[in-house]
Amino acid sequence: MKIEVLEKNETNLRVIVKEADVPLMNALRRIALAEVPSMAIDEVVMVENSSILQDEIVAHRLGLTPLKTDLETYNLPEDCECQSEFGCPQCRVTLTLDAESKEGTRTVYSAELVSENPDVVPVSDKVPLIKLAKGQKLKLEAYARLGKGKKHAKWQPVAVCAYKYFPKIEVPTKKCEDCQKCADICPKKVFTVKDEKIDVRDLLACNLCMDCVEACTIEPKPIKVEWEKNVFIMNIESTGVLPPERILREATKILDKQLKDFEEQLKVE
Numbered sequence: 001m002k003i004e005v006l007e008k009n010e011t012n013l014r015v016i017v018k019e020a021d022v023p024l025m026n027a028l029r030r031i032a033l034a035e036v037p038s039m040a041i042d043e044v045v046m047v048e049n050s051s052i053l054q055d056e057i058v059a060h061r062l063g064l065t066p067l068k069t070d071l072e073t074y075n076l077p078e079d080c081e082c083q084s085e086f087g088c089p090q091c092r093v094t095l096t097l098d099a100e101s102k103e104g105t106r107t108v109y110s111a112e113l114v115s116e117n118p119d120v121v122p123v124s125d126k127v128p129l130i131k132l133a134k135g136q137k138l139k140l141e142a143y144a145r146l147g148k149g150k151k152h153a154k155w156q157p158v159a160v161c162a163y164k165y166f167p168k169i170e171v172p173t174k175k176c177e178d179c180q181k182c183a184d185i186c187p188k189k190v191f192t193v194k195d196e197k198i199d200v201r202d203l204l205a206c207n208l209c210m211d212c213v214e215a216c217t218i219e220p221k222p223i224k225v226e227w228e229k230n231v232f233i234m235n236i237e238s239t240g241v242l243p244p245e246r247i248l249r250e251a252t253k254i255l256d257k258q259l260k261d262f263e264e265q266l267k268v269e
């Protein structure tokens with residue numbers, strides 16, 4: 001298998017994967033979505049809530065606030081030695097919030113959450129948690145734990161994790177009558193027209209919708225859109241909890257472990 005990086009930054013990773021197949025790509029995609037652990041607030045103890053939002057809604061909003069994840073220091077609660085419902089310093093991080101509006105209405109942002117571990121803090125300081133009117137107060141203690149997306153979407157480390165076939169496009173080599181049609185209809189603006197001739201401007205943008213082929217009125221069609229059977233473009237957008245390449249690496253580790261477990265089971269049977 002060969003991997004070529006197209007784009008890589010803090011939250012986005014776009015790679016071309018060659019010599020792979022659909023089952024493998026789909027396994028990695030599903031594991032990235034549902035099995036790679038990340039940190040999220042799981043339990044909230046309300047000390048005071050005189051806002052207009054019910055405790056449950058505040059807790060729900062806190063749960064969906066992405067937190068930077070530290071996979072080295074923390075254990076999944078089910079794997080932790082403590083085996084305690086409350087958790088221990090190895091499987092739980094405490095965050096507190098003490099907010100009050102003294103004058104007028106104000107918005108409380110995620111920046112006001114105070115974490116006991118400076119490495120486990122909200123990914124963004126600008127997540128609005130609640131609005132408080134004059135005199136209203138919100139005071140709480142929240143416990144964040146590692147968890148998996150298959151249990152609750154708040155533990156999903158990715159916003160987008162998708163793959164598509166690598167497109168293969170053949171364009172007519174000479175001028176043709178309705179030349180513009182296929183270029184105009186393409187929703188992804190894959191084509192450009194140069195001297196009344198069609199040219200591929202952005203091959204990777206193609207999502208194989210085939211609108212261009214259908215729009216062409218000439219028979220046999222001079223434009224051909226196909227895909228490479230064993231080449232894929234994978235796109236991972238992290239919510240910020242972990243770098244996208246780390247999510248992919250963790251997914252491969254989990255797949256490897258699952259296969260090893262399967263092999264062990266086979267031996268026993």
Ligand SMILES: [Zn+2]
Pocket residue numbers: 077080081082083084087088089090091092
């Ligand atoms: Zn523990």
